[in-house]
Amino acid sequence: MLKNDLLLRAAKGLEVERAPVWLMRQAGRVLPEYRATRSKAKNFVEFVKTPELAAEVTVQPVTILGVDAAIIFSDILVIPEAMGLPYEMIEAKGPRFPNTINSKTDIDKLKIAEAGDLDYVMQALKLTKRELNNSVPLIGFCGAPWTILAYMVEGSGSKTFSKAKQFLYTQPELAHQLLEKITLSSINYLKGQVAAGADLLQIFDSWAGVLSEKMFYEFSLKYISQICDALSPLVPVTVFAKDAHDGIEKIAQTTCSSIGLDWTIDPLTARKQAENKTLQGNADPCLLYADEKTIIAQTQTMLKTFGKQKYICNLGHGLYPDIDKEKVKLFVDVVKGYGW
Amino acid sequence: MLKNDLLLRAAKGLEVERAPVWLMRQAGRVLPEYRATRSKAKNFVEFVKTPELAAEVTVQPVTILGVDAAIIFSDILVIPEAMGLPYEMIEAKGPRFPNTINSKTDIDKLKIAEAGDLDYVMQALKLTKRELNNSVPLIGFCGAPWTILAYMVEGSGSKTFSKAKQFLYTQPELAHQLLEKITLSSINYLKGQVAAGADLLQIFDSWAGVLSEKMFYEFSLKYISQICDALSPLVPVTVFAKDAHDGIEKIAQTTCSSIGLDWTIDPLTARKQAENKTLQGNADPCLLYADEKTIIAQTQTMLKTFGKQKYICNLGHGLYPDIDKEKVKLFVDVVKGYGW
Numbered sequence: 001m002l003k004n005d006l007l008l009r010a011a012k013g014l015e016v017e018r019a020p021v022w023l024m025r026q027a028g029r030v031l032p033e034y035r036a037t038r039s040k041a042k043n044f045v046e047f048v049k050t051p052e053l054a055a056e057v058t059v060q061p062v063t064i065l066g067v068d069a070a071i072i073f074s075d076i077l078v079i080p081e082a083m084g085l086p087y088e089m090i091e092a093k094g095p096r097f098p099n100t101i102n103s104k105t106d107i108d109k110l111k112i113a114e115a116g117d118l119d120y121v122m123q124a125l126k127l128t129k130r131e132l133n134n135s136v137p138l139i140g141f142c143g144a145p146w147t148i149l150a151y152m153v154e155g156s157g158s159k160t161f162s163k164a165k166q167f168l169y170t171q172p173e174l175a176h177q178l179l180e181k182i183t184l185s186s187i188n189y190l191k192g193q194v195a196a197g198a199d200l201l202q203i204f205d206s207w208a209g210v211l212s213e214k215m216f217y218e219f220s221l222k223y224i225s226q227i228c229d230a231l232s233p234l235v236p237v238t239v240f241a242k243d244a245h246d247g248i249e250k251i252a253q254t255t256c257s258s259i260g261l262d263w264t265i266d267p268l269t270a271r272k273q274a275e276n277k278t279l280q281g282n283a284d285p286c287l288l289y290a291d292e293k294t295i296i297a298q299t300q301t302m303l304k305t306f307g308k309q310k311y312i313c314n315l316g317h318g319l320y321p322d323i324d325k326e327k328v329k330l331f332v333d334v335v336k337g338y339g340w
Numbered sequence: 341m342l343k344n345d346l347l348l349r350a351a352k353g354l355e356v357e358r359a360p361v362w363l364m365r366q367a368g369r370v371l372p373e374y375r376a377t378r379s380k381a382k383n384f385v386e387f388v389k390t391p392e393l394a395a396e397v398t399v400q401p402v403t404i405l406g407v408d409a410a411i412i413f414s415d416i417l418v419i420p421e422a423m424g425l426p427y428e429m430i431e432a433k434g435p436r437f438p439n440t441i442n443s444k445t446d447i448d449k450l451k452i453a454e455a456g457d458l459d460y461v462m463q464a465l466k467l468t469k470r471e472l473n474n475s476v477p478l479i480g481f482c483g484a485p486w487t488i489l490a491y492m493v494e495g496s497g498s499k500t501f502s503k504a505k506q507f508l509y510t511q512p513e514l515a516h517q518l519l520e521k522i523t524l525s526s527i528n529y530l531k532g533q534v535a536a537g538a539d540l541l542q543i544f545d546s547w548a549g550v551l552s553e554k555m556f557y558e559f560s561l562k563y564i565s566q567i568c569d570a571l572s573p574l575v576p577v578t579v580f581a582k583d584a585h586d587g588i589e590k591i592a593q594t595t596c597s598s599i600g601l602d603w604t605i606d607p608l609t610a611r612k613q614a615e616n617k618t619l620q621g622n623a624d625p626c627l628l629y630a631d632e633k634t635i636i637a638q639t640q641t642m643l644k645t646f647g648k649q650k651y652i653c654n655l656g657h658g659l660y661p662d663i664d665k666e667k668v669k670l671f672v673d674v675v676k677g678y679g680w
Contacts, residue, residue, distance in 0.1 A: 159499065162660050165626035169634065209583075212603050212624050243549075245585040246606060263552050266586060284552050286505035294509065320502050 002199070007069045007137045010312050011200055011236035011257045011278050019303065019311045020068035021335040022139070023328065024240075025318030026061035027073040030325055033060050044089035048075050051123035058128045062136055064325075065332050069137045069200070070128060072193070074121055076143030076204055079185055080152050082113035087151070100155040102167075107178050113185035115192020122196040129197035140198030142189055142227075144205030144241065145182040146220035149175065152182075161210045168219055175219060183223045187230045194234045201231055202238040202260070209243020216247050225254040232256065238280055242317065248273040263316030267305045279306060282316035288327040295327060299334045308340050342539070347409045347477045350652050351540055351576035351597045351618050359643065359651045360408035361675040362479070363668065364580075365658030366401035367413040370665055373400045384429035388415050391463035398468045402476055404665075405672050409477045409540070410468060412533070414461055416483030416544055419525055420492050422453035427491070440495040442507075447518050453525035455532020462536040469537035480538030482529055482567075484545035484581065485522040486560035489515065492522075501550045508559055515559060523563045527570045534574045541571055542578040542600070549583020556587050565594040572596065578620055582657065589613040603656030607645045619646060622656035628667040635667060639674045648680050 002008070006020035028034055034057050041047035048054060054073045062070050077087045077095055088096050101107060115122060129138055143151075150164040151157075158164075168175045190201050203224055208216055220241070228237050232255040239251050240260025251259050252274035259274050261267070261281035270279055287298055303313065313335045319328065342348070346360035368374055374397050381387035388394060394413045402410050417427045417435055428436050441447060455462060469478055483491075490504040491497075498504075508515045530541050543564055548556055560581070568577050572595040579591050580600025591599050592614035599614050601607070601621035610619055627638055643653065653675045659668065 157499075159497075160625075160657075160660065162626055162629075162662075165624070166629040169626055169630040209604065213606060215624075243583070243604075246604065246609075264549065264583075264586065266553060284505070284555075285500075286502055286509055289502075289506040290509040317500075320500065322502075 002134050002137055004068055004136045007312060008199060008236065010310065011238065013257070013278055013310050015309065018338065018340040019306070019308055019313045019335065021313040021332055022067040022069040022071065023061070023065075023315055023319055023331070024071075026065060026067055026328075027057045027071065028319055029321035030319045030323050030328055031060055031064060032325070033057075033064060044075075045087070048073070048078065049120045051120055051127050054120075054124035055127035055131060058124070058138075059131050062132065065329055066336070067136070067332055069139055070132055071139040071141065071202070072121065072125055072128060072198070074124070074141070076141070076148065076206070077151060078118055078121060079113060079142060079148055079182065079189060082117040082189070083110040083181065083185055085110065085152055094157040095151060097152065097155045101149075101152045101178060104174055104177075107174060107181065110178075110181055112181055112188070114188045115195070118189055118192065121189075122192055125193060125196035125198060137199035138197055139200050139202055140190060140193035141202040141204060142186045144203050144208070144220055145179045145186065145223040145227075146211070147205050147207045148182045148186075149178055150207045152178070161207055165210065168215065179219065179223050183226050186227055190227065190231050191234070194231070198235065200236045200238065202240060203227060205239070205241035205244065208241035208247065213246045216241070216244055217250060221247065221250055221254070224251075228255040238312075240280070252277050258312060260314070261316060265316070267302070278310040278312060280312040280314050282314070283331070285315045285317050285320050285323065288319070288323045288331060292327075292330060295330055296334050299331055300338060303335065303338050342474050342477060344408055344476045347652060348539060348576065350650065351578065353597070353618055353650050355649065358678065358680040359646070359648055359653045359675065361653040361672055362407040362409040362411065363401070363405075363655055363659055363671070364411075366405060366407055366668075367397045367411065368659060369661035370659045370663050370668055371400055371404060372665070373397075373404060384415075385427070388413070388418065389460045391460055391467050394460075394464035395467035395471060398464070398478075399471050402472065405669055406676070407476070407672055409479055410472055411479040411481065411542070412461065412465055412468060412538070414464070414481070416481070416488065416546070417491060418458055418461060419453060419482060419488055419522065419529060422457040422529070423450040423521065423525055425450065425492055434497040435491060437492065437495045441489075441492045441518060444514055444517075447514060447521065450518075450521055452521055452528070454528045455535070458529055458532065461529075462532055465533060465536035465538060477539035478537055479540050479542055480530060480533035481542040481544060482526045484543050484548070484560055485519045485526060485563040485567075486551070487545050487547045488522045488526075489518050490547045492518070501547055505550065508555065519559065519563050523566050526567055530567065530571050531574070534571070538575065540576045540578065542580060543567060545579070545581035545584065548581035548587065553586045556581070556584055557590060561587065561590055561594070564591075568595040578652075580620070592617050598652060600654070601656060605656070607642070618650040618652060620652040620654050622654070623671070625655045625657050625660050625663065628659070628663045628671060632667075632670060635670055636674050639671055640678060643675065643678050
């Protein structure tokens with residue numbers, strides 16, 4: 001039994017004494033302790049693949065920041081790799097794929113990943129679970145199929161993902177074949193994560209925002225929905241489709257338990273569009289650059305707006321690496337000390 | 341008198357026989373003719389500063405693509421340069437500022453630009469006007485003050501513009517001082533453009549989307565509104581705030597004549613939010629990667645949805661350089677040949 005199950009109760013829409021709080025990218029460069037652990041691996045990909053190190057940085061924010069959940073340290077791009085398309089992480093630049101997907105032959109060569117192909121993540125989850133010792137829930141995650149396809153076709157990050165979108169426009173059938181394979185791989189992967197100890201899952205659709213509303217439904221939400229259907233009977237599932245501002249209403253029709261909101265979404269509008277779901281978010285990460293007074297005031301306003309129930313406090317995006325750790329701690333403390 | 345004044349009538353909400361069409365970044369790498377002219381200048385900044393070359397590429401899409409308007413070839417970053425902060429354009433990377441703005445001293449050193457400081461743009465407008473020979477209207481433009489501040493503080497493009505936003509959060513008074521200076525410079529610049537022959541003006545807020553709704557109103561729309569007030573008595577003004585999905589209603593309260601929409605905005609929702617304004621947009625640029633049948637069908641659907649009146653057909657973003665010129669021409673022809 002978990003000592004602190006606030007996150008799980010909030011995600012399920014059950015009553016809580018206060019809203020739980022965690023931060024996207026809390027296991028990251030914002031913590032000096034993370035940077036120390038990171039320096040033990042020769043590169044980012046090796047770091048992700050070393051269960052002891054991944055578990056170590058996963059637990060750090062629970063101890064140091066006092067958040068109500070741990071999220072397994074990993075990368076959404078482990079899925080392409082497990083399917084046969086390895087990635088590199090270039091310092092200060094981001095991910096790069098030596099090979100990309102362009103044709104039916106490329107797609108046919110990809111395998112449907114199974115949990116066993118990602119054993120290092122499973123090992124990291126098990127180690128973390130042991131180290132957490134039932135203190136707080138452990139979150140597992142994957143990228144949304146569209147976001148994963150975007151990287152596999154584009155080969156790197158991009159402001160427009162125009163190559164990936166070109167693929168959707170010119171070869172929609174192939175795109176759907178690839179999305180199917182990614183979806184099946186993701187379902188296998190997430191089921192494995194639950195078996196290894198994940199108490200809640202989050203699906204990150206980081207590049208939902210480059211799609212029109214119609215294309216988001218056709219090429220992204222359809223597959224997110226399949227993943228929700230497969231996993232939500234096991235654990236609560238949060239869908240975070242960044243910049244999908246017109247998508248909230250339709251995301252609320254999936255079997256997810258909770259919806260992540262970026263900081264450009266109005267909380268009260270989202271409440272109306274997703275009455276049946278728990279909401280998560282949505283502070284601007286840049287708020288944590290402000291002075292203490294501003295952080296306290298704006299965080300409290302956000303808490304008041306969302307309310308105590310069916311709410312998970314978080315940012316609207318991941319922490320930026322140059323944010324002061326003390327400001328992050330302040331944010332967490334404001335949530336925990338709020339006059340709920 | 342203009343032979344084709346469809347754009348101006350549409351912008352003013354006057355009756356038209358069909359919607360006018362032009363494309364953001366139509367004077368650009370999508371045309372081989374542009375690339376030929378571009379090769380005559382030693383770098384991008386020099387290209388922008390050579391009125392004969394700028395005028396040449398401005399006229400090209402009118403002749404080659406048959407669009408209903410020319411937009412002066414220039415860059416939004418000529419304003420920082422005229423204020424005392426020069427920029428470079430790094431091939432395949434984007435803009436870079438050798439010096440950036442961080443303090444009150446930096447801001448105090450900046451001058452308020454006058455039209456005379458941007459004489460090369462005025463010369464380009466006059467040359468273009470002569471070459472167009474009253475065939476179609478000529479559009480002038482500037483960046484929105486927030487977008488200009490974002491580059492001046494960040495020093496380059498960025499996915500998050502976190503440094504620029506940090507400036508807003510930590511030094512809001514300084515940010516407002518800088519925004520004031522940029523606004524006054526932009527007003528002088530745009531008045532000069534009108535005097536030199538611009539028939540309509542567009543304000544590009546390329547980075548509106550990284551701001552929360554509240555911050556968009558405080559740090560961006562306030563200044564866009566000032567520019568509209570100063571210029572709209574002279575010529576129609578279009579505001580294009582990319583990704584400001586919750587901002588349409590408030591943009592409609594400014595004195596602009598028309599509102600540009602990116603492709604993630606639902607046309608009918610925007611119509612309701614801005615009943616009093618002309619709308620411009622909003623095809624996904626990536627649509628032009630598709631086959632002819634898809635381009636025709638989706639463009640026609642868009643035209644039907646927006647309707648004939650108070651509408652300017654365009655993309656929801658600039659053309660991407662690798663789009664086929666023939667597909668662009670097809671898009672234009674579909675609009676002109678639609679059963680209006």
